[in-house]
Amino acid sequence: PEAELGDFAPEPDWFLVEKSYVAGLSTHSGRRMLDAGEIVHFGFPSYDRVNCGIKMSAKKAASLLQIVRFSTKRAGEIGKLSPEWTKCLVPLVNSSKVKIQGKIVFPTMELSLMQDILLYVSFYIHKSVFTKGDNSSLSQLAPANVDYSDNPLHALFKLLKLRASIKADFTLDELTRKRPWNLRGDANGDDESTPIVGLETRRTAGQTFPEQAADEQAISEAALNKIIGTAEIYDLKEAEPPHTLVSVLKPYQKEALFWMSELEKGCIDDDESKNAIDPCFSAYTIADKRAPAVYINVFSGEATTKFPSLSKTTRGGILADAMGLGKTVMTIALILSNPRGEQSNYIERDIIRPVRGRDTRTCTSIPNIRGGTLIVCPMALLGQWKDELEAHSTPGAISVFVYYGGDRTGDLKLMAEHTVVLTTYGVLQSAHKADGSSAFHRIDWYRIVLDEAHTIKSPRTKAAQAAYMLSSQCRWCLTGTPLQE
Known part of the structure; x- marks a missing residue:
């Protein structure tokens, strides 16, 4: 047969992201006629573990997911893509929201095994992900499980060397890069070596600190300032506690209640916050000018075409007062002031999660029931939380269900x-x-509270991943040790 040549027909439903040279590896040897500009066809693996009527083991099915083969009409299968491209393209193409088309760059008469084959590939995103007011299809591009690695869409943009028009203030690489702290303050003009006040004194006083585990996060002083440096801009007022709270709050606890309530509403009334992008998001512009900017959360993989305003995306935070200052009472006051989101802009939404079934791994919609507040704590504090909730609220103000033991x-x-x-x-x-x-x-909680939240400091633990997958409007972490050496 003759070589399949020519240009790809334009498709109005698909927006061009970018064109790039991609190196593949030949999987066959011998005489293979390849012409420059010849069209190649890509074969993507499915998540179905049944192949040709034979059910494969999960291990074998997972190994096949790492291979994307390509062929030509004339020569048949000739090679496969490299793992770095395969890792991000397989979930994207299987979502039916991304597709690729490619051509051979250099003519070839003879192939040897594992020979480099250069392709010129065009990457497209379906127009449905840019539908105004509906970003549900974009959420399907998130990874099918949380492994604290790059989201496939973000990874693709990096491989295509797309430059972010707005970069996230801190990235996954910055938070996971291991670096020693400079406790003595050696001056070398580098932000990463800024001395951390108090640590050296404590060390010389005879205290010792555990070594950082391999899967724990290190953070530079500069990145830390980006996270906590904005705390001083808020003019905190004293909120009046709800009438169902029987305890008397101290002034600083009333300020905490005001701060937490405002963050849950997603409306810190500050012009700078309204016009500022959430620091976890980067903005990208693709090649097709018909498409708006794409905003990607570099940590969670969330993608949206709506501007992620800092005042609208920040719902929750970290309450890190020292032990004994009443974090529990502050949280109970918050719950009593707004038990189920009645006083907030509760977002009605269909939760679309990546789901892996027994034989398939696809993105599907799960019907969710709206819930109140879920509090997760160590077992030793379970009874204490129940007693505190009942002691600090008027009878009948709240109902508490303990999901533990025989009460599940x-x-x-x-x-x-x-x-x-x-x-x-x-x-x-x-x-x-x-x-x-x-x-x-399966419940869309209004609020999730993680007590002793440093329990999930290592993102690869099963407890942390279970917490990440919970669905909620607002999330709070309570801990007296938000930063641990």
């Missing part, structure tokens, strides 16, 4: 009708399933 239930409506559901990290971890079908993950 699969009745979602029963769990959702309570104001507060209490459970432990161990129970959450054991209930977590890859397909998101656990009772906790």
